Amino acid sequence: MSPRPEAPAKVTVLGAGSWGTTFAKVLADAAADAGAPRTVCLWGRNAQAVAAMARERRNDRYVPEVRLPDGLEFSSDLAAALDGAGLVVAAIPAQSLRAQLEIAAPHLDPDAVVLSLAKGLESSTGLRMTQVIAEVLGEGTGTTAAHWLRRTCVLSGPNLAMEIAREEPTASVVAAQEHGTAAWVARCCAAPYFRPYTNTDVVGTEIGGLVKNVIALCVGICDGRGYGDNSKASVMTRGLAETTRLALALGGQLTTLSGLSGMGDLVATCSSSLSRNHTAGRLLGSGLTLAQVQDAMTQTAEGIKSAPAVLALAHRHGVDMPITEAVVGVLRNDIPVQELAPRLLGRDLKSEGNSA
Numbered sequence: 001m002s003p004r005p006e007a008p009a010k011v012t013v014l015g016a017g018s019w020g021t022t023f024a025k026v027l028a029d030a031a032a033d034a035g036a037p038r039t040v041c042l043w044g045r046n047a048q049a050v051a052a053m054a055r056e057r058r059n060d061r062y063v064p065e066v067r068l069p070d071g072l073e074f075s076s077d078l079a080a081a082l083d084g085a086g087l088v089v090a091a092i093p094a095q096s097l098r099a100q101l102e103i104a105a106p107h108l109d110p111d112a113v114v115l116s117l118a119k120g121l122e123s124s125t126g127l128r129m130t131q132v133i134a135e136v137l138g139e140g141t142g143t144t145a146a147h148w149l150r151r152t153c154v155l156s157g158p159n160l161a162m163e164i165a166r167e168e169p170t171a172s173v174v175a176a177q178e179h180g181t182a183a184w185v186a187r188c189c190a191a192p193y194f195r196p197y198t199n200t201d202v203v204g205t206e207i208g209g210l211v212k213n214v215i216a217l218c219v220g221i222c223d224g225r226g227y228g229d230n231s232k233a234s235v236m237t238r239g240l241a242e243t244t245r246l247a248l249a250l251g252g253q254l255t256t257l258s259g260l261s262g263m264g265d266l267v268a269t270c271s272s273s274l275s276r277n278h279t280a281g282r283l284l285g286s287g288l289t290l291a292q293v294q295d296a297m298t299q300t301a302e303g304i305k306s307a308p309a310v311l312a313l314a315h316r317h318g319v320d321m322p323i324t325e326a327v328v329g330v331l332r333n334d335i336p337v338q339e340l341a342p343r344l345l346g347r348d349l350k351s352e353g354n355s356a
């Protein structure tokens with residue numbers, strides 16, 4: 001990759017939901033803390049909502065009662081928002097990212113670095129978000145997917161947006177093919193309350209972040225059924241085991257899965273009532289149908305759409321993922337929630353150390 005200047009003069013966040021808005025605040029606070037003369041722009045597709053954010057310096061729909069930094073700019077004009085951006089942050093849900101990036105691509109500087117915040121698999125292709133980004137931008141900017149794979153990073157970790165918006169101390173991981181790129185991005189988002197680590201395991205980092213949403217659905221179902229902490233800890237631990245099997249089969253590293261984007265995110269998401277995936281699971285466990293749960297949710301629970309794609313990916317790589325399989329069964333209405341536990345516990349006994 002060509003050398004980059006010490007810091008980008010402009011960073012643009014695409015997507016003004018809970019995480020996009022919160023991460024834009026992190027970036028603006030990071031720039032202010034570093035004394036960096038950097039423009040941080042938050043782009044949202046809803047012009048009215050963006051105008052209200054700019055006027056009130058709040059995003060009450062997604063991060064209520066949080067004042068957004070004075071340094072943060074807002075835009076609903078995609079071309080203007082991307083003009084001059086050296087770092088572009090994609091905070092759009094997994095199933096919508098491709099379509100939005102196709103529109104954005106002609107406005108992107110081919111030398112920009114892209115940071116993915118989404119935790120999901122594209123259900124139509126089974127691709128991870130960094131793969132989708134590279135594919136779309138390779139075509140849309142007249143370059144190649146390989147060009148963008150070198151420039152595309154992922155940030156993942158125990159990062160419940162609302163806690164970070166309230167400036168509660170949090171760590172995370174930026175992963176990129178090249179360490180220098182991850183470190184460059186980490187410097188842009190290191191704020192007094194937000195500490196990004198780095199690694200070069202893009203696959204492991206993405207798999208940890210997206211599969212934990214499926215495991216959180218299962219832990220939520222346990223909650224909805226009224227099961228206690230033993231059940232939830234059992235699902236989390238065995239959930240991490242199957243997540244790790246998948247990550248390793250795809251070329252990820254064990255240390256990543258025991259780190260912030262693996263165990264860290266799993267613990268946060270499965271333990272928190274702030275988690276949308278945990279909430280969706282709890283509603284399913286309490287007897288609501290999937291359609292009723294989806295009606296009740298006002299924010300994205302990525303695990304619902306990603307779970308079948310995770311299972312298909314696991315099958316393609318010969319990886320056994322019994323918890324994911326059971327969750328998919330519940331989502332497809334093939335397994336009643338009361339059958340989930342007997343089904344998982346009734347499997348053949350095996351050694352805990354047996355990775356198969």
Ligand SMILES: NC(=O)C1=CN([C@@H]2O[C@H](COP(=O)(O)OP(=O)(O)OC[C@H]3O[C@@H](n4cnc5c(N)ncnc54)[C@H](O)[C@@H]3O)[C@@H](O)[C@H]2O)C=CC1
Nearest residue numbers: 016017018019020045096100117118119159160161299300
């Ligand atoms: N909220 C959180 O605590 C965290 C979320 N994430 C991930 O971040 C991603 C985004 O999630 P959230 O911001 O939480 O979701 P959200 O449901 O709070 O907001 C989604 C936002 O994306 C926008 N959007 C949807 N489709 C769009 C499109 N085609 N073009 C432009 N904008 C579009 C919506 O208008 C909304 O502003 C997800 O993959 C999620 O797993 C990751 C870490 C933390």
Ligand SMILES: O=C(CO)COP(=O)(O)O
Nearest residue numbers: 157158159160275276277
């Ligand atoms: O990814 C998250 C925390 O790290 C957010 O989880 P939910 O999408 O379940 O709210």
